[in-house]
Amino acid sequence: MSAAKTKQNISLNQLPPGKNIPGTAIVVDAFKYRNPDFLYFLSHFHQDHYGGITKNWSDGPIYCSQITARLLRHVLDVPEQYIKSLPQNEPVDLNAECRVTLMDANHCPGAHVLIFDVKTDESVKRYVHCGDMRYEARMKCWPSWFRDGALVDVETVFLDTTYCNPRYKFPKQDVVTAADDTPPLAQAQRRTLFVVATYTIGKEKVLHEISTACGDLCIYTSPDKKEILNLLDLPYANIFVREPRESSVHMITWGKLGEMVPGGWRFLPNWGFAQEYLDWANSLLSDDVPKFTHLAGIVPTGWTWEFQKQHGTGSLFHCTMKPGQEHLCIYEVPYSEHSNFEELREFVEFLKPARVVPTVVGKSGNAGKLAGYFRDLVDSRKSFQLGFNDLFAGEWTFNFS
Incomplete structure (x- = not known):
């Protein structure tokens, strides 16, 4: 990656949509944007996601799956000190304010959906970053979606919208x-x-x-x-x-x-x-x-x-x-490792988030149109509350258990 394509000292609000987990310094698949205060996550080892990483990487640890960590060392020769591998299906506390869990994305080996639980002033908010994903119905059974038998509310799904169009209905x-x-x-x-x-x-x-x-x-x-x-x-x-x-x-x-x-x-x-x-x-x-x-x-x-x-x-x-x-x-x-349109809708319907943020927009840049395909599936009540709850403060206890 040439220096001309890498942007230094970028602030969070300068990042493209879908790269930053709100309320944190966590950035996902955003290695062209450098800031020593960022907490970098790599969803999987495909060039359009790891672009910006070289053997000279020194901008802080890269959090990723164990398979992806091996590939960073073997293929890109990234120094060991900058690679932080995480287990699958086990919650990991990044700090006092954030926990992450990795779920198999059914994409390529080492690819994972990243689930972030983030402490705010009055609650714990969940953000789901899909990286690249091929959805299957079995993913609904993943235990970490639930707490005390109930589905955990999801604030935002950062969705792999590679095939986000009704005409893409290729087979399973x-x-x-x-x-x-x-x-x-x-x-x-x-x-x-x-x-x-x-x-x-x-x-x-x-x-x-x-x-x-x-x-x-x-x-x-x-x-x-x-x-x-x-x-x-x-x-x-x-x-x-x-x-x-x-x-x-x-x-x-x-x-x-x-x-x-x-x-x-x-x-x-x-x-x-x-x-x-x-x-x-x-x-x-x-x-x-x-x-x-x-x-x-x-x-x-x-x-x-x-x-x-x-x-x-x-x-x-x-x-x-x-x-x-x-x-x-x-x-x-027609064998794909990305979700087709119907699978994307089924996934969003299951999680019922407050909002959907497309991560693959294309040259048109029309993220609003892509998000509109899921407008009937998001939780309208939670969508209304977004940006409203922050007006109020309250005492509460942060408990991940």
């Missing part, structure tokens, strides 16, 4: 991985090379499902990526191997197979890379081993769903072939 993850029209992986163990696009971390569950569907087939990944996978506490870490000749399913860096075209969310394949990769994989095989005749790329992302719906495809998996070279194809798979 288990529906995608269990689909009957899954690409014929098990029927093409050696003659078709499957290449799966993934981030530095994320989408590991897709690889696990592929391995299981193919009879516990191992998955090739680069040595550098294998070192990262070993840090993630994956119960299926043994499926990943460093030798490309051991598997017909390879994991590659996101963006190599192509890119999404902004506007229509259409995927633009990189056929040149696909052919080069197929040739490289075949060059490693000895003469007595059958060569790969086809390459099938797999691109798992929720963005492809809108394109598939618009074009009326009957399959969950939209397949594009290179004209004149049908041995190359790309499967666009």
Whole structure:
């Protein structure tokens, strides 16, 4: 991160919306904004959230999950003294005024929803920062939502609004991985090379499902990526191997197979890379081993769903072939690690906060429109009281128990 992109001595009121937990010096995923008085939290290890952290970080401790702490050390070489790992599902007192609890966000390994309980002059207010999250109904059963059998009031939800639009209704993850029209992986163990696009971390569950569907087939990944996978506490870490000749399913860096075209969310394949990769994989095989005749790329992302719906495809998996070279194809798979629109509404309806603050606004900057999608779900009584209770003072006892 260059110095030009990092802002020094920023005050809390200069931060973008969704970065600061009200009434505290806590900032979440705001490492481009430096102030030695800030208390920094990292929700998960994706570049658009940790941007601003380098090996020269010295602006105070970074609070994060245990997996994310390992990645900060291994990938970014952040000094140990600035990394503060926190347990999952265990409340931690940051100071006399604030407690935090981490809940699995069902996003990438180490990603967590951050629940802050903040002492004010007359009460304890709860703020829920989602970072990036794929909501599932099981999250309603998390014990820390409740106290004495009742749901704890939530002041504000800082919501992952990546797919905050009614048109984004892509399937649940288990529906995608269990689909009957899954690409014929098990029927093409050696003659078709499957290449799966993934981030530095994320989408590991897709690889696990592929391995299981193919009879516990191992998955090739680069040595550098294998070192990262070993840090993630994956119960299926043994499926990943460093030798490309051991598997017909390879994991590659996101963006190599192509890119999404902004506007229509259409995927633009990189056929040149696909052919080069197929040739490289075949060059490693000895003469007595059958060569790969086809390459099938797999691109798992929720963005492809809108394109598939618009074009009326009957399959969950939209397949594009290179004209004149049908041995190359790309499967666009609507597997997302962000919540779809209906899941966002279900989550907000469950918590019934006083307000919703979108954390992903986009170029339009229209946070008000995004928040408006949840206006019928927030607690209107609490919304009215926001900013009103502060006019009054009272004696009370702060008790987290």
